[in-house]
């Protein structure tokens with residue numbers, strides 16, 4: 497068996513799971529992709545997991561019931577763990593609204609490899625951005641159980657990183673994230 501650290505040495509990086517949590521439209525995917533690009537240009541190998549590539553593939557049989565949401569996160573955590581064991585930095589962008597689900601993810605991935613990043617954007621800003629028109633649908637009742645509207649979002653108590661996006665550019669947020677995590681994913 498080739499160990500995780502042998503693979504990390506080959507790739508010259510420390511593999512972690514960077515777990516972005518926050519409301520829909522808070523900026524998780526935008527910052528995750530910006531961070532990936534920055535890291536790629538510096539020679540780091542990453543994989544971004546988000547609703548788009550997970551819900552259409554490995555989790556395409558899951559809906560949004562409470563038990564399906566939990567199963568969604570469980571599988572994402574297991575997949576992230578595999579990437580991590582292969583030496584790859586996994587960047588996850590999921591609302592993951594409850595402390596319980598994030599705790600489950602952390603337990604699967606292992607405490608030392610799980611970096612919780614809270615993308616903190618007030619609901620009113622997310623709703624104003626309404627990137628996918630989902631808040632409008634949730635307000636009109638067309639969409640039920642939407643996080644922040646009629647389903648709770650539990651704020652992380654002690655995130656490893658707390659990024660506020662209000663009145664800040666995407667680049668500023670990506671740079672802040674990069675500054676905070678670079679020592680964690682660097683071998684030297």
Ligand code: ADP
Pocket residue numbers: 518519520521522523524525526527589625627661662664665666667669
């Ligand atoms: P999420 O993945 O959390 O649902 P998205 O990244 O899809 O959110 O959407 C966030 C939207 O907010 C994007 O349109 C992005 O351009 C915009 N935005 C404005 N300011 C920021 C910022 N400082 N950081 C991240 N996104 C921002």
